[in-house]
Amino acid sequence: MKVIVYVSPKATVLDPQGAAVEHAMKSLGHESARNVRIGKTVTFEMEGEDTEAFREALNKLCDGLLSNPIIEDFRYEIEE
Amino acid sequence: MRVAIIQFPGSNCDWDAWHAVHDVIGLPAERIWHKSELPSEVEAVIVPGGFSFGDYLRCGAIARFSPIMAGLHRFAENGGPVLGICNGFQILCEAGLLPGALIRNSGLEFRCLTQCLEPVDSTEFFNKAKLGERIYLPIAHGEGNYRLEANALAELEANNQVLLRYAGDPTEGFPYGNPNGSVNDIAGVRNLAGNVFGMMPHPERVVAPYHPCLDGIGVLKAFFAPLLDAQPVGLAG
Numbered sequence: 612m613k614v615i616v617y618v619s620p621k622a623t624v625l626d627p628q629g630a631a632v633e634h635a636m637k638s639l640g641h642e643s644a645r646n647v648r649i650g651k652t653v654t655f656e657m658e659g660e661d662t663e664a665f666r667e668a669l670n671k672l673c674d675g676l677l678s679n680p681i682i683e684d685f686r687y688e689i690e691e
Numbered sequence: 692m693r694v695a696i697i698q699f700p701g702s703n704c705d706w707d708a709w710h711a712v713h714d715v716i717g718l719p720a721e722r723i724w725h726k727s728e729l730p731s732e733v734e735a736v737i738v739p740g741g742f743s744f745g746d747y748l749r750c751g752a753i754a755r756f757s758p759i760m761a762g763l764h765r766f767a768e769n770g771g772p773v774l775g776i777c778n779g780f781q782i783l784c785e786a787g788l789l790p791g792a793l794i795r796n797s798g799l800e801f802r803c804l805t806q807c808l809e810p811v812d813s814t815e816f817f818n819k820a821k822l823g824e825r826i827y828l829p830i831a832h833g834e835g836n837y838r839l840e841a842n843a844l845a846e847l848e849a850n851n852q853v854l855l856r857y858a859g860d861p862t863e864g865f866p867y868g869n870p871n872g873s874v875n876d877i878a879g880v881r882n883l884a885g886n887v888f889g890m891m892p893h894p895e896r897v898v899a900p901y902h903p904c905l906d907g908i909g910v911l912k913a914f915f916a917p918l919l920d921a922q923p924v925g926l927a928g
Contacts, residue, residue: 620794624838625872627795676756679749679785681792682838 612657613690614669618678619650653677661689693918694720695733697763697779699754704740704776704895711895712737716911718918725754729762734918735772736763738779740831740893750793750834751781760786773887774914777832780879780889789882789889790847791839797872801833805903806892807865808878809858813851814885816916825860826906828892830870830878835891837873837880844874854879855890888914 620626626648633647659665669687678685694712698705705722712720720737723729729736744753754760767773767788775783783789796802806829810822839847847853855878859868869876871891879890894907912919 623840624794625797625836627797627799627836627872631799676752677748679752679792681784681840682794 612659612661612665614655614657614687615690616653616655616673616677616685616687617650618653618673618683618685620648621682621684624682650683665689692719692721692730692732693734694718694737694915695723695729695735696720696737696739697725697759698722698739699725699741699743699757699782701743701745702739702741702778704778704893707893708737708739708776708895711898711907711911712915715898715908716915716919718915723759725757725759727759729759729766733766733771735915736766736774738763738773738775738782739895740777740779743778743782746778746834749781749785750778751783751785754778754782755785764788767882767887770884770886772914772917775887775889776893776895777830777835777891780891781834783887783889788887789880790843790852791837791877791880793834793891794836794838795834796832796836796870801831802835802870803831804829804870805865806830806870806878807858807860807863807868808892809856811851811853811856813854813881814913817854817881817888817913821913822909823906825858825863826909827865827897827904828894828906828910829896829903830892832871832891835871835873835878837871837877837891839874847880848875850883852880852883853877854881854888855892 628649629647636644812818856876857869894910897907
């Protein structure tokens with residue numbers, strides 16, 4: 612299975628990078644740009660089927676290593 | 692050895708911490724590789740600064756899963772004193788041994804300067820009476836912006852878990868306070884039990900006459916107080 616994990620800063624957490632990029636976007640004339648948030652994408656391949664157990668293991672991986680639940684949210688997509 | 696200083700790939704304040712503890716404070720210390728077991732005779736642990744595992748993913752996120760960490764968790768749960776400095780603070784937060792998380796500095800800049808700090812009355816040993824109203828410690832970090840959700844932050848404050856706050860001291864030539872956007876100007880915290888400390892400033896870098904000041908000695912002594920009081924310190928062993 613191919614897994615794509617998207618990690619983003621929590622809505623309540625300040626994102627200094629996003630704020631700097633938003634500023635740049637505005638200075639380029641995109642004045643309506645709002646709420647720029649910068650996250651990261653982690654892609655990998657893993658053996659298994661898309662089962663509940665597989666997703667449980669994936670949740671654990673995302674919550675422990677790939678994202679920090681205090682400051683980040685995650686979601687993922689699984690491809691065959 | 693009484694004090695273990697954990698070395699991860701990318702740690703770079705390990706020798707400074709060793710010098711400060713071993714030579715200045717006078718507690719026998721050794722550097723321990725992160726793939727080792729934590730030696731059973733150890734009485735205190737320092738997780739030093741640096742860029743463990745290149746700060747990849749998040750600062751401290753990978754070090755948190757190093758083999759030595761299971762032993763460190765047990766040590767901390769049994770009341771063993773643990774001090775995380777800079778990257779060590781980030782590692783202890785990632786490991787859940789300290790509350791909160793450290794993100795990119797609000798100004799996006801790596802801040803490297805001597806910082807004025809206000810010690811907080813936090814423990815019997817770590818307080819203004821022991822350390823003074825203002826102390827000066829070097830900081831050097833890009834991700835020192837301390838974050839904690841509002842309720843947890845209120846709890847942290849109510850329990851006196853803040854150790855140090857960034858402060859200004861205009862009369863001494865330190866006009867700037869908070870260098871990184873941390874909530875409540877927090878520069879260092881402890882766990883509720885009071886045995887795990889974490890701070891972004893580097894006390895180990897101001898302990899010798901050739902350093903800008905000696906304020907690191909008081910901070911390290913406040914952390915090591917339980918060991919220093921326990922018995923007279925022998926020679927290096």
